[in-house]
Amino acid sequence: MSHTRHAQPWLYRMLTPDGRQSLHRRLLSFLLVPLMLMLLIESLVIYSGALIYSNHVHDSDLADSVVTLAEMLSKQDMGDQISAQARFLLEYDPQGHNYFNVSSQKHGLLAGTASLLPPADLSLDRAPRLFDLIVDRRPVRAATVRIPSRHDPGDQLTLTIAETLHDRHQRAKEILLLTIPAQAILIAAVFALVWYGVRIGLRVLDPLTERLAAREHDLAPIGDADVPVEILPLTRIIDALFARLRGTLALQDRFIADAAHQLRTPLAGLRVHVERAQADPSPATVHDALEHIQRLTHRASRTSTQLLALTRAQLPEPENRPMDPLDLNLLIPELVGLRVHEALAAGVDLGYDGSDMPVWIEGDRATLQELLDNLIDNALRYAGRRSVVTVGVALNGGRPMLSIEDNGPGVPPAFLARLGERFFRVPGSDEEGTGLGLAIVQRIAQRHRARVLYLRSNEGGLRVEVLFPPLGK
Structure with a gap:
């Protein structure tokens, strides 16, 4: 602290006794220095003017003296x-x-x-x-x-x-000394008026301060009603902060509501089967109850995982978070290879159809992997056993495209537009799901400025296309 005080002594003169910066003192300091400079400049101007006047008077007297003496000498022999x-x-x-x-x-x-x-x-x-x-x-x-x-x-x-020039400068100094007291009084009067004006002018912030102090949990915008023009940039930044905070709180409330909604059924099922096993401790009943409990536990675990993934995807993205150049033709085969064993276990033929040239995008590897995993999960779950799922990378009209299609039962055309909505599941589907996988895909695609299309594949199943903007655009 002592080093900082030594390095910037002028700053501490503008601080309050408790070490905080004072806007009142800062304004007065910035006004006092120009006023002192004005006094100095005005003194120089007055001295220069007085010296010009003194030179004019002395030159006139000097000329008169030489003429008088010349006339005197001309009359003498x-x-x-x-x-x-x-x-x-x-x-x-x-x-x-x-x-x-x-x-x-x-x-x-x-x-x-x-x-x-x-x-x-x-x-x-x-x-x-x-x-x-x-x-x-x-x-x-x-x-x-x-x-x-x-x-x-x-x-x-x-x-x-x-x-010599002594008398001339002496007269100019005398004139300057006569004017300095008047100028000093004028500067002091101006400074007093400025001090009073700053003190009164800052009171315009009092209504805004009182209005904000009266709030407790209200995150509504401050507005521009009683805000001075000079403070508008600050209040608008605060309003933007309030908006982001409202969005975060709304997301938190939505997560709690979604979790309660989605976990209510498996938790209720767990309680029913636990009570059934307690009521009938026979091995067959307990074994059946444990199978149901295991299935419900897996469902609850998957639901909670999907909810957390959706919440992460919906969080505001840092503005300065960098995106890396990624070649989809190299990244996607690697990520698809991680899911081959799971596809074999589900009885699904998972393949990859790539491009002959690099397909570059700006993206985040971790979230792209989550996007692809949810698309593959959706295909493995709903395409059915002995189905074929193909992940493709290509250029579509100059735009990088990631696609995944299957030859499963597909989705009726009437419901294609609703795919990607939170908790939406196609009616009549026998497979258990949370309805969150494609919603996560939709959100991650938005972060990459990509567009998601849900189409009917040539084999009658579902085809999902994710169109990215070209690299550098």
Whole structure:
């Protein structure tokens, strides 16, 4: 636990004291971070705007200053020197970061910083020109103007003054500091409103929570009546879960009812024959009773086995359960071979008629074996002794087909459509059965997306065809 807390500290800030995740805290956390980023971005935007405004004001003052000093110098007859008054105005700077340059076209530098050079293409014009450069490793903003010399008409004076960017940034910071408290108050107000809105907004789930809490054994769908749109995917998943659970419970109830229905007769017969043997302990009566008990026990055992098999076949199939590629032309002969001895004991000729090429399907080997066993059981039971049962594999119209047919008495055409129903047995049949074998076949075929057809064979018996979808479709 300590390792997880160290690895994801942000997650635990969104947990309640008992360690559960809090949707309320999670929403607030996801909203607070963007609000803080918005405050940071807005501060940068405000500072950039303030700096642009400060640069504009300082550029205007710098241009006015160079024009004023140019007019002052133009009125003085200074030769190759500047007056003390002009020098004082140029050199004065409380921060000590200002620079100036006064140069003559003929006499060169008259005063100031030699490295403060104006642009080479400067023309004789009263309009000042602003530019950037580096002086003493400091970025500065400069304004320059060129005027004619009063002392020498053939000479020109160039006046340049510059200032560092310190004051400009200082003014921008002052503007930013003035706006931050207001922005912080606004962000705090927005966060308080968001906190209140999230708290009130989550109360829309209260009716749904109360409605679900009032249920005991009700698995009816939740519905969409009072469910917010954002919660609909969750409630629909829960409804699907309820539906599967209802199906499972219905299957359980059906199994209990079927078991009670099918086991009632053999159990009642067992009780009758036990009482008969107790009432008449003669060897003949006891022997006859034991034969009946053995037959009824076998019937009860087969019924319970068939019921369990049908229940397994009816259980919901896991969506991600893989199906394997199977060659019916290899699998079915192997499975038929396992039943040959039983067929011989029943007096039935069990054979196989295969294809000349592989017949591939996607399926589950275990359930396919159960499907084939139930088809063979049905044929052995109802075809009769000295009958012929043939299991075949072929391609029918491009679809893999498993078939089994016999030359027994068959099924009247009126009852062919009902084969596969649970507990249905053809009227007039003398053989004992549960009526579940073909129902199991039907369910297993559905799991394989196969279709089961019940037909009359060419020999007059029953022919069952199981048509599978082609491999990969």
